[in-house]
Amino acid sequence: MTSSGECLAVVVDPGPRRTRVRVCGEIDMDDAVEVREDLTAALDASRNGLDIDLAGVTFCDSSGLHVLLDLNEQAREAGKTLVLSALSPTVVRLLHITGTRGVLTVQDQLASNSPAPDEGRGGCGSPNRPGAPAGFRMRVRRYGPTVYLAPAGELDLDTRSALDGIQVDLDGVDVVACDMKRLTFLDVVGLHGLLNLTRRLAERGIAFFAYNWQPQPRRLLDLIDGLHPPAGRDSPTRLLRRLQDFAAAARTAGAAKARPNVPRRTAPPPH
Structure with missing residues (x-):
């Protein structure tokens, strides 16, 4: 079933030492600024750092990658850590083709054997999907x-x-x-x-x-x-x-x- 509209979700679950964050949907130029704000606020409020679950990310471009790299540097400067606790095939492929996988910490290399996604933007609200209308985002x-x-x-x-x-x-x-x-x-x-x-x-x-x-x-x-x-x-x-x-x-x-x-x-x- 084709999903109509695009949806981006950021769920923040603060803990006593680390904060868990789950991101789902598409991260592109339009959403990267707001995702950066949400993750930065979560990092600042955390005691030891962030555990970020990206298993639900259906698309991520260079804008989203820069958010992760910048946030990783901010965490290091603050004496905290940023850990990617789960990756979708989309994110795995992005880290692979950009050579940035070794820069970020991936928990237990969970997605080391994950298959690369098909070309194009898949998932909720993908503009390349037939019949997926543009013009609405949640x-x-x-x-x-x-x-x-x-x-x-x-x-x-x-x-x-x-x-x-x-x-x-x-x-x-x-x-x-x-x-x-x-x-x-x-x-x-x-x-x-x-x-x-x-x-x-x-x-x-x-x-x-x-x-x-x-x-x-x-x-x-x-x-x-x-x-x-x-x-x-x-x-x-x-x-x-x-x-x-x-x-x-x-x-x-x-x-x-x-x-x-x-x-x-x-x-x-x-x-």
């Missing part, structure tokens, strides 16, 4: 019990299936926060996908918050609520507006709390 980061989602591009009929994989690795998660700043377009199919995601999360007791809605997706939410007035107090898109509603309630409560402190005008005493 970035996933996990820090302990909190998962951060950052969809970018257009979420529609062609890319809606990219939401299905987000259910993976949610054990122990309490909150999923979704930054909609880069979601430029949303159609009804994509909206239903988001609503189904929030319902599945709610069934598992996981809170979902979406924020930074852009004009077009926000107009669609308003349109759906207008076409389907709620029978009770809840609108059809309520689960996608929880953070917005919370912020509005907080502003209202803050204004109400401030009113008693406003000095009232009193008539001057009679002379």
Whole structure:
């Protein structure tokens, strides 16, 4: 089955001495900066260094390789170590053809006999795969019990299936926060996908918050609520507006709390 859309996930699991990081998806020029930020923050916060699992990386170009090499040097200068605990065939081939395998520490040489991948970009959202539409990316980061989602591009009929994989690795998660700043377009199919995601999360007791809605997706939410007035107090898109509603309630409560402190005008005493 061809996967629609591109997905990059970075899961950080801090430990008392070392921090484990799992990276899945594609690491290219577009994602390398953010991957560098995530790994650098994890390295800085760790006591002895990082153990990085790259078994789920489906594509990695020179940008991703430079991130690993630079991070390895930063770890050495800080008196820490960076260990690659698992490699995908894609990463194995990259280290082999660039001659950088001896520079990085690979735990027990786990991938020494791994086969080289086929030419081209394989895996989730590969542009070279027939029928894999471009224009949508999903970035996933996990820090302990909190998962951060950052969809970018257009979420529609062609890319809606990219939401299905987000259910993976949610054990122990309490909150999923979704930054909609880069979601430029949303159609009804994509909206239903988001609503189904929030319902599945709610069934598992996981809170979902979406924020930074852009004009077009926000107009669609308003349109759906207008076409389907709620029978009770809840609108059809309520689960996608929880953070917005919370912020509005907080502003209202803050204004109400401030009113008693406003000095009232009193008539001057009679002379």
